[in-house]
Amino acid sequence: MAVIEHHEAANGTGEVYLSEAGxxxxxxxxxxxxxxxxxxxxxxxxxxxxxxxxxxxxxxxxxxxxxxxxxxxxxxxxxxxxxxxxxxxxxxxxxxxxxxxxxxxxxxxxxxxxxxxxxxxxxxxxxxxxxxxxxxxxxxxxxxxxxxxxxxxxxxxxxxxxxxxxxxxxxxxxxxxSIESVVLFLITFLWTPPHFWALALFKMRDYEAVGVPMLPNVSGEATTKVQILVYAVLTAIIAVVPTFLGFASTGYGVIAAVLGAGFVWYAVGVFRMPDGDRAMVPAKKLFAFSIVYLFAIFSALMLDHLVASFGWVA
CATH class of the missing domain: 1.10.357.140 (UbiA prenyltransferase)
Known part of the structure; x- marks a missing residue:
């Protein structure tokens, strides 16, 4: 729905225009x-x-x-x-x-x-x-x-x-x-760099055009790919910590480990991607999988909690 707004023109006269905001x-x-x-x-x-x-x-x-x-x-x-x-x-x-x-x-x-x-x-x-x-x-x-x-x-x-x-x-x-909520924080915190740096790799020209110092533009593709892999590994590790802290089951730990292995696998694909590869297929695949990964990790945590709350798991 369009909205009519009133503004004062530079000469002091009222000016009316039709806003396109809906x-x-x-x-x-x-x-x-x-x-x-x-x-x-x-x-x-x-x-x-x-x-x-x-x-x-x-x-x-x-x-x-x-x-x-x-x-x-x-x-x-x-x-x-x-x-x-x-x-x-x-x-x-x-x-x-x-x-x-x-x-x-x-x-x-x-x-x-x-x-x-x-x-x-x-x-x-x-x-x-x-x-x-x-x-x-x-x-x-x-x-x-x-x-x-x-x-x-x-x-x-x-x-x-x-x-x-x-x-x-x-x-x-x-x-x-509590320490448990800090772990939940860390899962997303460590996940964020590989997720966004994968995007930054295939959007380097955009960031360069506006002068935003994203890691690929400042430190190069090689450094970015190493950092992506490091953070992917850290994310995979922290995601299984709920099991060791006792607020998730072994079943969740197995699921988190499998998902983490997939996350690291895609990160390795980016690490092996040749510098200057304009297709950036591995980076795009990692970006897409990273979204699935985070949803899956938190879904597994909720499902694990619900199963335990009904007494189906000792």
Missing amino acids: ARDFFALLKPRVMSLVVFTAFAGLVVAPGTINPAIGLIAILCIAVGAGASGALNMWYDADIDAIMSRTARRPVPAGRIQPREALAFGLTLSAFSVVILGLAVNWVSAALLAFTIFFYAVVYTIWLKRSTPQNIVIGGAAGAFPPMIGWACVTGGV
Whole structure:
């Protein structure tokens, strides 16, 4: 639905124009694909946490986390509109495409941020609300405004923002943070670099065009491929730790080990990929599998918890 907006022209006369922004454009500001992953891992943290939570409160918690994640995406699109307009992957986003004004995206993001944190604090607990507020701040300010354009380690450090949701879900149930929730955090944290560096390999020209210092552009393909393999191995290792800590079964450990072996296998494929290979097929395969991997790991954790809760596993 189009919206009519009034603006003051430079000469002081009122100027009216028809905005092309619609509900779909504002929904796109929330980065729904990224938000779906955030919601899923947060839900997993809520499910596997010890204790119980009222289903209605649990639903409110997940909705608040989803809104907070979407708010982060809107703030990211507001600040990155200049480089998004140049990159082929992002040029059609609402702000660079001109369908939503930057100030609208900023106001939208700030409003949703405040709403999500306050409601989560009032309805659930303030520990989870504080973690959500910190996550939004970390993604919008620490990663987007500071790290993304200043260091090739942007994804490594900034990846913490995407790793907090399962910890937030855990805190919604327990009211605190524990070693188990830290492990859930680390699974996503260590998974993020190989996932995004695989994307960066076959989108090097885009990042080069906008001056974002992604690792392949700064340190080269060879270094990036080594780092991808190292982080893939670390991810595979940390994913089986829940079994050793006792909050997942041996069955889960086997599944995690198999999935981890697959993750490392695809990373080895990238490692063996010749430098300068423009097809980048192994990198694209790793990127695709990495998404499946993370969903599968957290699905296995939830299934394992549900099976154990019904007493089917000793």
